[in-house]
Amino acid sequence: MEQHKNPFLEKTYGTPFDTPPFADILFEDYEPAIMEGIKRDNADIDKLVGNPEAPTFENTVIPKGDHTLERASTVFFNLLSANTNDQMDQLAQKLQPILTQHSNEIMMNEALWLRIKAVHDNPGRTLDSEEQTLLDKLYDGFVKQGALLSPEDKQKLGQLRQELGMAVLNFQQNELKEMNAYQLHITDSADLSGLPESRVEAAALAAKEAGKEGWLFTLHQPSYGPFITYADNAELRKRIYMMRNTICTHDNENNNLPLVPRIVNLRRQIAGLLGYKTFADFVLEKRMAEDQQHVYSLLNSLLEAYLPTARREVEEIAALARETEGADYELQPWDFAYYSHKLKVRRYNLDEEMLRPYFELSQVKKGVFGLASRLYGISFHRRADIQVYHPEVEVWEVKDKDGSYLGILYTDFHPRASKQSGAWMTTYKEQWNDEEDGNSRPQASITMNFSKPTESKPALLTLGEVNTLLHEFGHSLHALFSQVRFEALSCTNVSWDFVELPSQIMENYTLEPEFLNTFARHYETGEPMPQELIDRIIRAKNYLAAYSCVRQLSLGLLDMAYYTLTNDFAEDVREFEKRAWASCQLLPWLPDTCMTVQFSHIMCGGYAAGYYSYKWAEVLDADAFSVFKRNGIFDTATAQSFRDNILSRGRTEHPMELYRRFRGGEPGIEALLRRDGIIK
Numbered sequence: 314m315e316q317h318k319n320p321f322l323e324k325t326y327g328t329p330f331d332t333p334p335f336a337d338i339l340f341e342d343y344e345p346a347i348m349e350g351i352k353r354d355n356a357d358i359d360k361l362v363g364n365p366e367a368p369t370f371e372n373t374v375i376p377k378g379d380h381t382l383e384r385a386s387t388v389f390f391n392l393l394s395a396n397t398n399d400q401m402d403q404l405a406q407k408l409q410p411i412l413t414q415h416s417n418e419i420m421m422n423e424a425l426w427l428r429i430k431a432v433h434d435n436p437g438r439t440l441d442s443e444e445q446t447l448l449d450k451l452y453d454g455f456v457k458q459g460a461l462l463s464p465e466d467k468q469k470l471g472q473l474r475q476e477l478g479m480a481v482l483n484f485q486q487n488e489l490k491e492m493n494a495y496q497l498h499i500t501d502s503a504d505l506s507g508l509p510e511s512r513v514e515a516a517a518l519a520a521k522e523a524g525k526e527g528w529l530f531t532l533h534q535p536s537y538g539p540f541i542t543y544a545d546n547a548e549l550r551k552r553i554y555m556m557r558n559t560i561c562t563h564d565n566e567n568n569n570l571p572l573v574p575r576i577v578n579l580r581r582q583i584a585g586l587l588g589y590k591t592f593a594d595f596v597l598e599k600r601m602a603e604d605q606q607h608v609y610s611l612l613n614s615l616l617e618a619y620l621p622t623a624r625r626e627v628e629e630i631a632a633l634a635r636e637t638e639g640a641d642y643e644l645q646p647w648d649f650a651y652y653s654h655k656l657k658v659r660r661y662n663l664d665e666e667m668l669r670p671y672f673e674l675s676q677v678k679k680g681v682f683g684l685a686s687r688l689y690g691i692s693f694h695r696r697a698d699i700q701v702y703h704p705e706v707e708v709w710e711v712k713d714k715d716g717s718y719l720g721i722l723y724t725d726f727h728p729r730a731s732k733q734s735g736a737w738m739t740t741y742k743e744q745w746n747d748e749e750d751g752n753s754r755p756q757a758s759i760t761m762n763f764s765k766p767t768e769s770k771p772a773l774l775t776l777g778e779v780n781t782l783l784h785e786f787g788h789s790l791h792a793l794f795s796q797v798r799f800e801a802l803s804c805t806n807v808s809w810d811f812v813e814l815p816s817q818i819m820e821n822y823t824l825e826p827e828f829l830n831t832f833a834r835h836y837e838t839g840e841p842m843p844q845e846l847i848d849r850i851i852r853a854k855n856y857l858a859a860y861s862c863v864r865q866l867s868l869g870l871l872d873m874a875y876y877t878l879t880n881d882f883a884e885d886v887r888e889f890e891k892r893a894w895a896s897c898q899l900l901p902w903l904p905d906t907c908m909t910v911q912f913s914h915i916m917c918g919g920y921a922a923g924y925y926s927y928k929w930a931e932v933l934d935a936d937a938f939s940v941f942k943r944n945g946i947f948d949t950a951t952a953q954s955f956r957d958n959i960l961s962r963g964r965t966e967h968p969m970e971l972y973r974r975f976r977g978g979e980p981g982i983e984a985l986l987r988r989d990g991i992i993k
Contacts, residue, residue: 317339319342319345319346320333320334320337320338320342321338321342321343321346321349321350321381321384321385321388322345322346322349322381328699328700329696329698329699330699330710330718330721330754330756331742332699332700332708332721332741332756333384333388333700333702333741333756334700335388335700335701335702336700337700338388340400340401340404342385343385343388343389343404343408344404344407344408346381346382346384346385347382347385347386347389347408347411347412348411349381350379350381350382350383350384350385350386351382351411351412351415353378353379353381353382354378354379354382354415354419355418356379357376357378357379358419358422358425361373361376361425361428362422362424362425362428367431367437368428368429368431368432369432369436369437370432370436370437370438370440370444370448373428373429373431373432374429374432374444374447374448374451375447375799377747377749382415386412387740387741387742388741389401389404389405389408390405391739391741391758392702393405394732394733394737394739394760395702395703395725395731395732395733395758395760396702396703396729396731396732397489397731397732398731402486405482405486406479406482409478409479409482410475410478410479412478413474413475413478414471414475416474417458417470417471417474417475420454420455420458420459420460421458421459421460421467421471426455426460429451429452429455430452430455430460432448433448433449433452436448442965442966443797443798443799443802443965444798446802446964446965446966447799447801447802450801450802450964451801453599457587457595458470459471459586459587462586462587466586469586470583470586470587473579473582473583473586474583476575476579477576477579477580477583480572480575480576480579481576481916481917483572484569484572484576484913484916484917485733485913485917487561487566487567487568487569487572488560488561488567488569488733488734488910488911488913489733489734490567491560491561491563491567491911492531492532492533492560492734493531493730494567495531495532495556495557495560496523496529496530496531496532497529497530497531497540497549497552497553497556498520498525498527498528498529498530499516499527499528499529499530499549500526500527500528501527504544504546504549505528505544506544506545506546507543507544507545507546508539508540508543508544509539509543509666511666511669511764511767511770511773512536512539512540512543513528514767514768514769514770515535515536515764515765515767516528516529516530516536518765518767518768519531519536530553531728532553532556532557532560532734533728533734533762534728534734534762535727535728535762535763535764535765535778536728537553537557538650538775540553541553541554541647541650541651542650542651542654542665543651543654544651547647547648547651550647550648550651551645551647553647554646554647555647555903555905555906558646558903558906558907558908559905559906559907560910560911561907561910561911562887562905562906562907562910568910569909569910569911569916570886570907570910572910572916573882573886573909573910573916574881574882574883574884574886576916577592577875577876577878577882578881578882580592580876580921581876581878581879581881581882583595590879591605591876591877591878591879592876592877592878592921592922593605593608593873593876593877593922595922596876596921596922596923597922599808600808600809600810600923601808601810601811601929601968601969602810602925602929605873605877608869608873608925608929609873611925611928611929611932612866612869612870612873612925612928614982615862615866615928615982616863616866616896616897618982618986618991619859619862619863619866619989619991620859620863620896620897622858622859622991623859623860623862623863623899624899625859626857626859626860627644627649627860627899627900629656630644630649630652630653630656631643631644631652633652633655633656633659634648634652637652643901644900644901645900645901646900646901646903646906649900653857657853657856660853660856661849661852661853661856662849663846663849663850663853665775665776665777667846668775668776668842668846668850669764669773669774669775670773670835670836670837671833671834671835671836671842671846672773672774672775672776672778672779672833673771673772673773673774673834673836674726674763674771674772674773674774675771676832676833676834676836677774677779677782677832678724679832680828680829680831680832680833681782681783681786681832682709683831683832684819684822684828684831685786685790687831687947687949688947688949688952689714689790689794689949689952689953689956690713690714690949691711691712691713691714691719691793692711692712693709693710693711693712693722694709694710694711694712695707695708695709696708696709696710696721699721701723703725703729703731705725705726705727705729706723706724706725707723707724707725708721708722708723708724709721709722709723709724711793718754719754719793719794720744720754720755720756720757720792720793721741721754721755721756721757722756722757722758722759722789722793723741723756723757723758723759724758724759725758725759725760725761726761726763726772727761727762727763727764727765727772728762728763728765732760732762733913734762735762736759736760736761736762736781736784736785737759737760737785738757738758738759738760738785738788738789738792738805738816739757739758739760740755740756740757740758740792740804740805741756741757741758742755742756743755743792743795743800743803743804743806744792744795744796744797744800744803744804745797745798745799745800745803746796746797746798747798752796755792755793755795755803755804757788757789757792757793757804758789759782759785759786759788759789760785761778761781761782761785763778763781763782764778770836771836773836776823776850779823780820780823783819783820783822783823784816784817784819784820785816786816786819787815787816787817787818787819787820788805788812788815788816790815790819790960791804791805791812791815791816791960792804792805794956794960794961795960795961795963796961796962797961797962797963797965801964802963802964802965803963803964804963806963806964807963807964807968808964808968809919809920809923809926810923810925810926810929810930811930811933811968811972812926812930813926813927813929813930813931813934814930814933814934814937814959814972815959815960816930817927817930817931817933817934818934818937818938818955820934821934821935821938821941821946822946824850824851824854825946826844826847826851827946827947828946829842829847829850830842830847833847855989855990858989858990858991859989859991860899862928862989863897863899864897864899865927865928866897866928867894867897867898868894868908868912868924869924869925869927869928870893870894870896870897871890871893871894871908871909871912871915871924872912872915872920872921872922872923872924872925873922873924873925874889874892874893874894875889875893875909875915875921876915876921876922877922886907886909886910887904887905887906887907887909889909890907890908890909931985932980932981932982932984932985933972933980935984935985935987935988936976936980936981936984936985937955937959937972937975937976937980938984938988939984940975940976954975955975958971958972958974958975959971959972959975
């Protein structure tokens with residue numbers, strides 16, 4: 314029997330396009346590969362700092378190092394989100410402090426810092442813009458990681474980062490466990506009143522797979538969303554709403570309430586140690602927004618513009634609820650989706666379930682891939698010979714318009730107990746271009762939690778799920794089109810308030826009739842979506858647009874409230890949350906519910922002091938898409954300009970320079986207000 318070789322320790326994977334050999338990776342491979350990767354990293358750094366030659370850009374900033382740690386940790390942490398298990402979770406608990414310590418040791422290496430500083434102070438030659446950007450990023454990164462601190466403060470900073478890393482990991486793992494722990498089990502068919510047949514069938518399948526009689530509804534969006542929208546039984550709507558909105562608040566081992574102040578305070582302490590008044594100041598310094606004032610100016614200007622319309626929208630829904638429930642009835646949060654759906658049907662004769670038959674997943678993929686082909690000339694080719702980490706995952710070789718290899722795209726569409734909720738894009742490999750590798754192309758992956766097939770029907774998506782796919786696909790195009798020299802500047806390694814532009818601009822196509830006509834076909838008859846139905850979709854496109862905007866603004870304000878604190882956070886999390894978004898409160902506040910404890914974007918991800926980025930980028934995408942609307946939504950010249958100036962350039966220049974080059978000027982909020990129907 315041939316002895317197993319750890320794939321991460323081989324020079325290459327020996328697979329098509331050097332993709333991860335998921336089927337050959339054993340759980341036992343991760344830890345030794347990561348430990349060996351750390352060892353090799355340290356050897357590379359010792360060699361670099363031991364170089365007797367004077368520091369230069371070539372011998373200090375861009376020496377090619379070993380990729381073992383990057384390859385092993387990338388696969389491990391990507392699967393920790395997409396396909397985890399108890400073993401993986403436990404190993405993450407062990408590895409997180411080790412990896413944090415390794416990162417701290419690199420950033421605190423005085424000899425390495427002195428070489429970088431020497432090159433930054435005197436490059437010795439004229440650097441081009443991309444080289445200067447890389448050098449500035451590296452220099453600023455070391456400063457923000459504590460290079461200028463005293464030895465005592467460096468040690469303290471390292472300890473704080475260790476604690477933060479573990480707190481964030483625990484928060485994330487608790488959220489997934491709680492999402493999987495709570496279910497609504499129904500055994501009386503009368504309790505299914507109002508639910509569409511497709512969702513009843515999906516719930517029956519879920520119960521069958523769990524070995525239970527009746528119907529099972531989970532907290533994952535494809536199950537939870539339809540139940541809260543369609544179920545006539547208000548008590549059951551309330552029950553599942555409270556399940557979903559109180560996760561991680563219960564008196565058990567998955568309670569995130571104690572972790573929130575710990576995470577917020579650790580970030581504030583880290584920022585303070587580095588000389589910043591708040592964590593938001595620390596974060597925003599190198600973002601497009603630059604400072605708190607610009608963020609609050611955006612959020613408050615949008616709130617002022619949208620709030621009156623949002624209040625009117627909610628009152629219209631409340632009025633409908635009173636027609637049914639009685640004149641004294643107060644609309645509750647678990648009623649909102651139910652009655653807003655009824656009002657939409659009354660006003661536009663439009664229901665999400667009417668649209669599902671036209672959004673069969675394979676057809677939607679054809680439409681989305683076809684859009685990219687039409688705009689950019691690229692093509693997608695299914696590769697059954699490339700290994701995957703789960704049987705549901707598909708792999709696509711992406712070719713450029715000249716037939717050359719552009720990159721790899723993994724797609725993972727459906728929820729499962731091993732996967733985090735939500736949707737995201739990540740990479741297994743990023744792009745770079747050097748003499749040794751040539752143009753090394755990226756490997757992107759988009760992960761979602763869409764409606765699953767049932768025993769009698771294929772996967773039929775909602776219009777919202779089509780929109781989500783376009784969003785994540787936009788991120789993947791940003792990665793796949795990258796054409797830069799340095800990996801640290803490639804793909805989506807851009808300012809956090811710029812990274813959503815390539816994704817959100819794709820969402821504009823969701824409601825374009827010309828796009829819908831390219832793929833929306835009835836899954837049984839093959840008939841195209843009737844023009845009359847498309848017209849109804851377009852008429853309803855701004856339904857609750859203001860409410861949705863205010864909801865998003867409330868999350869941005871909550872984020873900023875935590876990370877603009879100048880003193881330790883020691884309040885009740887739920888009361889703080891209530892106060893933080895009071896100006897956006899449109900429905901009754903329920904004291905037992907809590908968003909913060911499941912708000913992994915700002916507690917675990919890169920959106921801490923950055924959730925405003927969605928609205929910031931929405932201003933950009935509305936403004937940018939106005940160019941497509943003017944020139945034609947499939948105009949290839951406009952698309953090529955967007956690719957050349959935005960998608961392919963990574964972080965090689967300031968994002969506003971890239972945007973101006975495409976747009977011919979700076980953005981304003983008028984296009985967004987006009988698109989959402991706030992102004993005519």
